[in-house]
Amino acid sequence: MPDPQSIGTLQLKQPGYTFFGGNPAGQVGHLLSNVIGFITLIAGLAFLFYFMIGSINWITSAGDTTKAQKARSTLTNALIGLVISVIAYPLVFVLGQVFGIPFTKPKELINSLIF
Amino acid sequence: MPPIIPPEPREPVPQSATDLKKFFGTFKAPQNIQAYGEDPSGLIRLFNNILRVALFASGIFALINLIISGIQYIGSSGNPDITKQASSRIWMSLLGLVIAASSLVIAGIIGFVFFGDPLAIINPSIYGPGS
Numbered sequence: 645m646p647d648p649q650s651i652g653t654l655q656l657k658q659p660g661y662t663f664f665g666g667n668p669a670g671q672v673g674h675l676l677s678n679v680i681g682f683i684t685l686i687a688g689l690a691f692l693f694y695f696m697i698g699s700i701n702w703i704t705s706a707g708d709t710t711k712a713q714k715a716r717s718t719l720t721n722a723l724i725g726l727v728i729s730v731i732a733y734p735l736v737f738v739l740g741q742v743f744g745i746p747f748t749k750p751k752e753l754i755n756s757l758i759f
Numbered sequence: 760m761p762p763i764i765p766p767e768p769r770e771p772v773p774q775s776a777t778d779l780k781k782f783f784g785t786f787k788a789p790q791n792i793q794a795y796g797e798d799p800s801g802l803i804r805l806f807n808n809i810l811r812v813a814l815f816a817s818g819i820f821a822l823i824n825l826i827i828s829g830i831q832y833i834g835s836s837g838n839p840d841i842t843k844q845a846s847s848r849i850w851m852s853l854l855g856l857v858i859a860a861s862s863l864v865i866a867g868i869i870g871f872v873f874f875g876d877p878l879a880i881i882n883p884s885i886y887g888p889g890s
């Protein structure tokens with residue numbers, strides 16, 4: 645009867661491949677980190693773009709109340725969306741801490757699986 | 760008249776468990792999952808791993824969904840349909856995340872209420888022949 649054992653820290657067979665670090669569990673963490681960082685970056689750029697568009701619309705509304713209202717809602721929605729995108733990570737982190745499940749550390753999960 | 764060729768004798772159909780074992784032979788578990796094979800509690804370990812991976816996957820999926828709904832909100836530019844869609848996506852992601860994260864707590868509470876032991880569902884004792 646084999647003892648249950650964690651797979652521990654894995655090592656890659658080819659030592660030369662260190663794009664995400666030598667540890668495959670760390671690679672998953674790095675991959676998710678890159679994906680989430682990239683999406684957050686897209687959110688930031690989209691915020692910049694839509695904020696500019698909204699402000700230009702407001703400038704060119706020239707006293708037209710409906711146009712100004714539309715530009716205003718563009719600005720507020722862009723701001724709300726940016727806040728949601730940025731707050732998502734700390735929110736998930738806090739929820740994981742409250743319920744005792746570290747969602748934001750997949751490396752620990754992979755290293756604690758039993759094989 | 761040509762001679763009648765008798766049919767070749769076929770392997771007897773396996774009847775009992777030992778015959779089946781002889782028929783199929785014995786398998787060895789793959790190298791890296793020894794802990795699942797030669798031990799009755801291997802299935803429990805497999806379910807344990809699946810549960811943990813599913814829990815973490817739900818958390819990471821909720822995180823990515825939240826960020827994408829934020830992008831949707833940014834791009835709505837005052838269109839009430841897209842705003843409504845994005846906000847319902849945010850609330851549903853949050854609700855699912857809370858349910859997934861608190862599932863173990865809920866299981867503990869249900870076990871405490873109905874069986875008098877918080878670990879009744881999470882860490883059940885399995886009775887079977889021989890134990």
